[in-house]
Structure formats: structure tokens, C-alpha cells
Amino acid sequence: QVQFVESGGGLVQPGGSVRLSCTASGFLFSLSAMGWYRQAPGKQRELVAGITRAGSINYADSVKGRFTISRVNAKNTVYLEMNNLKLDDTAVYYCNANPPSLEWGQGTQVTVSS
Numbered sequence: 055q056v057q058f059v060e061s062g063g064g065l066v067q068p069g070g071s072v073r074l075s076c077t078a079s080g081f082l083f084s085l086s087a088m089g090w091y092r093q094a095p096g097k098q099r100e101l102v103a104g105i106t107r108a109g110s111i112n113y114a115d116s117v118k119g120r121f122t123i124s125r126v127n128a129k130n131t132v133y134l135e136m137n138n139l140k141l142d143d144t145a146v147y148y149c150n151a152n153p154p155s156l157e158w159g160q161g162t163q164v165t166v167s168s
Contacts, residue, residue: 056080056157058149063162066139074134074162076149084127089152090134092145093161103134104152116142139166 062074074090087106093099102114103123111123122135132149146161 056155058157058159060147060149060159060162063147063164065165065167067168068139068141068166070139070166071135071137072139072164074136074147074149074164075131076133076159077129077131078149079130081151081155083130087152088123088125088132089150089154090121090123090132091148091150091154092143092164093148094142094145097145099148101152102147105132136164139164141166 057079058076060074060076062072064072066072085107087104089101089104091099091101102117103121104112105123105125113121120138125132143164144166146163148158148161150158
């Protein structure tokens with residue numbers, strides 16, 4: 055069964071940094087495009103960063119230049135390095151395939167607050 059386990063979130067001040075990790079299982083990770091998504095209170099879930107199996111990367115305009123997505127296929131893990139965090143980055147962050155599967159992990163909360 056497909057599973058995603060996200061970790062690394064927390065409370066961070068504006069301008070701070072945090073690194074998220076996600077370990078996936080139940081499918082051929084190395085052959086799958088992956089993405090980091092987020093859902094802020096009262097808003098729809100959105101894709102913030104994607105990485106193909108070949109390593110091509112794309113970002114939402116709101117995070118370009120601040121977030122970096124990477125993957126280690128040998129570990130079935132995808133990372134999201136988040137720098138210069140803003141209040142609007144507060145959300146629950148999820149990883150999934152891109153496009154996403156029906157299964158979602160529990161996500162990891164990132165709260166940006168002073």
C-alpha cells in the first residue's frame with residue numbers, strides 16, 4: 055500500500071529555515087515524479103515544488119528562490135529545504151507523487167510566527 059511519512063516541521067520565526075523530509079513506500083519511487091504540497095487553513099491544497107524522476111524541478115511562484123526540493127532515490131526520500139520563511143508559508147506540508155495518488159500522509163505542520 056502506498057504510504058508517505060512526512061517530518062521536520064515546527065515553529066519557526068519569519069526569515070528562518072526548516073528542512074522537511076518524506077519517506078515513501080508501496081510504489082516504484084525512483085520511477086515517479088514527486089511533489090511537495092501544502093494546505094493552509096481555509097485554503098485548497100496546492101503544489102509548491104515538484105521533481106521528476108530525471109531531476110527536473112519546478113516551483114510555485116510564491117516559493118521560487120526560497121524553497122529547494124531534492125530527492126534520494128536510494129532512500130525513497132524527498133526533501134524540501136525552506137528558507138526565508140514568511141507568515142504565508144504557514145501550512146500543513148505533504149509529499150505525494152505528482153500528480154498525486156489518492157493516499158496522503160498525515161503531513162507535517164510548519165508554523166511561521168514571531
